[in-house]
Amino acid sequence: MNFASSSAALDAAAEPTIPLDGAHVAAGEAGVQIDRLTVRFGERAVLDDLSLTLQRGELLTVLGRSGCGKTTLLRFIAGFVEADHVTGRLTVAGRDLTDAPPHQRNLGLLFQSYALFPHLSVFDNVAFGLRARRIKSGEIARRVADALKLVQLGDAGHLMPAQLSGGMQQRVALARALVIEPDVLLLDEPLSALDANLRASVRSELKSLHERLPDLTIVCVTHDQDDALVLSDRTLLMRDGRIAQLGTPQELYENPADGFVARYLGAANLLAPSLVFPIGDPRHAEREKLACLRPEQLKIDTLGAGPLHGVINAVDWYGATLSVAVELDALPGLPVLVSMQHGSGRQPARGDRISLRYEVDDVVLVRP
Numbered sequence: 618m619n620f621a622s623s624s625a626a627l628d629a630a631a632e633p634t635i636p637l638d639g640a641h642v643a644a645g646e647a648g649v650q651i652d653r654l655t656v657r658f659g660e661r662a663v664l665d666d667l668s669l670t671l672q673r674g675e676l677l678t679v680l681g682r683s684g685c686g687k688t689t690l691l692r693f694i695a696g697f698v699e700a701d702h703v704t705g706r707l708t709v710a711g712r713d714l715t716d717a718p719p720h721q722r723n724l725g726l727l728f729q730s731y732a733l734f735p736h737l738s739v740f741d742n743v744a745f746g747l748r749a750r751r752i753k754s755g756e757i758a759r760r761v762a763d764a765l766k767l768v769q770l771g772d773a774g775h776l777m778p779a780q781l782s783g784g785m786q787q788r789v790a791l792a793r794a795l796v797i798e799p800d801v802l803l804l805d806e807p808l809s810a811l812d813a814n815l816r817a818s819v820r821s822e823l824k825s826l827h828e829r830l831p832d833l834t835i836v837c838v839t840h841d842q843d844d845a846l847v848l849s850d851r852t853l854l855m856r857d858g859r860i861a862q863l864g865t866p867q868e869l870y871e872n873p874a875d876g877f878v879a880r881y882l883g884a885a886n887l888l889a890p891s892l893v894f895p896i897g898d899p900r901h902a903e904r905e906k907l908a909c910l911r912p913e914q915l916k917i918d919t920l921g922a923g924p925l926h927g928v929i930n931a932v933d934w935y936g937a938t939l940s941v942a943v944e945l946d947a948l949p950g951l952p953v954l955v956s957m958q959h960g961s962g963r964q965p966a967r968g969d970r971i972s973l974r975y976e977v978d979d980v981v982l983v984r985p
Contacts, residue, residue: 648671648672648673648674648675648709648710648800648801648834649669649670649671649694649707649708649709649801649834649836650669650670650671650706650707650708650709651667651668651669651670651690651693651694651705651706651707651708652668652705652706652708653666653667653668653704653705653706654666654667654668654669654690654693654703654704654705654706654707655667655702655703655704655705656686656689656693656698656700656702656703656705656858657700657701657702657703658700658701659701662858663684663686663689663700663858664686664689664690664693664858665857665858665859666859667686667690667705667858667859667860669853669860669863671834671836672834673710673832673834674831674832674833674834675834675835675850675851676827676834676835676837676848676849676850676851677835677836677837677849677850677851677852677853678837678838678839678844678845678848678849678851678852678853679691679836679837679838679839679852679853679855680839680840680842680845680852680853680854680855680881681840681854681855681856681861681881682840682856683840685855685856685857685858686855686857686858687838687855688805688838690838690855691803691805691836691838693705693707694707694709694724694801694803694836695719695722695724695726695803696714696717696718696719696722696724697719709722709723709724709800709801710723710800710801722800723797723798723799723800724799724800724801724802724803725794725795725797725799725801725802725803726794726803726805727787727790727791727794727802727803727804727805727807728790728805728806728807729805729806729807729808729809729810730810731786731787731789731790731810732790733778733786733789733790733793734778735777735778735779737777737778738774738775738776738777739765739770739773739774739775739776739777739778739781739789740761740765740774740775742778742789742790742793743761743764743765743774743789743792743793743796744757744761744796745793746793746796746797747760747761747796747797750797760796761774761792761796762774763796764792764793764795764796765789765792767792767795767826767829768788768789768791768792768795768822768826769788769822770785770788770789770792773785773789782815783810783811783812783815784811784815784818784819787807787808787810787811787819788819788822791807791823791826799833800834801833801834801835801836802833802834802835802836803835803836804823804835804836804837804838804839805838806838806839806840807819807823807837807839808820808839808841808844809839809840809841816841817843820843820844820847820848821847823837823848824847824848827848837849842881842882842883845866845869845882846866846870846882849865849866850865851863851864851865851866852864852865852866852869854869854878854881854882856877861874861875861877861878861881862874862875862878866882869882870882870883870911871981872981873885873909873981873983874983874984875983875984875985876907876909876983876984876985878983879909879983883911884911884912884940884954884956885909885910885911885912886909886910886911886912886915886953886954887907887908887909887983887985888907888908888910888948888953889907889908890902890903890906890907890908890982891903892908892925892945892947892948893908893910893924893975893977893980894908894977894980895924895977898977900980900982903982905984906982906983906984906985907982907983907984907985908980908981908982909980909981909982909983910953910975910979910980911956911979912940912954912955912956913956913957914975914976914979914980915953915955915956915973915974915975916955916957916973916974916975917929917941917943917955917957917962917965917971917972917973918971918972918973918974919971919972920970920971920972921972922972922974923972923973923974923975924972924973924974925945925947925953925972925973925974926945926946926947926970926971926972926973927943927944927945927946927948927953927970927971927972927973928943928944928968928969928970928971929941929942929943929965929966929967929968929969929971930942930943930944930952930967930968931952931967932965932966932967934959936959937958937959938956938957938958938959939956939957939958939959939965940954940955940956941954941955941956941957941965942954942955943955943971943973945973953973955973
């Protein structure tokens with residue numbers, strides 16, 4: 618990764634560039650390549666024969682439930698995995714790092730705890746890795762100043778961590794990860810310690826930073842689907858140590874591979890195709906798959922105006938949107954969710970008899 622190559626994307630008067638020392642990545646070369654990775658603790662396979670390639674400059678978010686292997690994947694790239702059994706090959710920026718110790722991998726790390734040294738100033742926290750590499754003091758000063766400006770903390774070098782907000786501490790930790798000019802930036806739940814409003818703000822800053830540094834490969838582990846939808850070039854959803862689906866956030870949302878993916882990337886109504894497709898449609902008789910309808914694809918209408926009929930049994934208000942639970946006559950006991958904009962049409966009420974309509978072309982068939 619070469620920060621200097623990103624200078625065309627930066628305003629030279631406001632945004633610094635940080636030149637790269639050492640090995641360069643050849644154009645078009647993969648940023649990260651993992652071949653047939655298996656990690657076992659005793660008899661339990663945390664990662665099972667996983668292969669993955671990230672292009673240089675790609676931002677990948679890794680999603681999944683607790684215990685699915687996403688953090689172990691990140692720790693393998695960083696060189697921190699200690700397990701009973703590890704097989705597989707890791708290549709980063711064209712170099713085989715499978716057996717390299719962590720300090721020789723040239724990776725930037727940002728964890729949810731930030732791990733700032735409380736007794737060191739912002740400047741000294743960011744400079745710590747450079748001093749460990751015995752960089753000359755003049756070069757350290759320049760590169761730390763550039764890194765702090767890059768994360769919009771150019772005037773904060775003299776402050777102590779205790780004087781900073783959570784969002785500012787997170788940006789200091791990010792500057793410390795970037796100042797060593799890493800081939801890959803690894804983010805482990807970087808936003809989970811922030812409140813909702815600050816989380817959205819810092820998420821936008823990370824997206825902007827990635828746009829300004831298009832050669833920097835980033836792997837971000839998160840449990841938050843909004844992180845994946847907003848930040849990702851591609852999203853990797855994991856399940857039980859394997860890849861459930863890999864693709865753009867839009868691909869995972871609009872064309873989920875199965876019911877697990879559909880539900881993880883937002884609310885999904887999974888119905889028997891015979892309920893959703895009209896007689897005569899070849900999908901009506903499908904028995905191996907389910908019909909996936911997102912709540913926003915369903916529209917509430919007067920009784921008889923749509924193909925599905927039922928009664929509203931709950932209406933939840935979320936500010937700009939309403940979430941409406943409808944118990945279908947043909948599917949008692951399993952409410953269908955409908956999402957609608959607040960104030961758009963007649964307000965639905967519990968107990969109303971209604972019909973649901975939708976566009977058949979919007980329905981996706983998925984494996985259970």
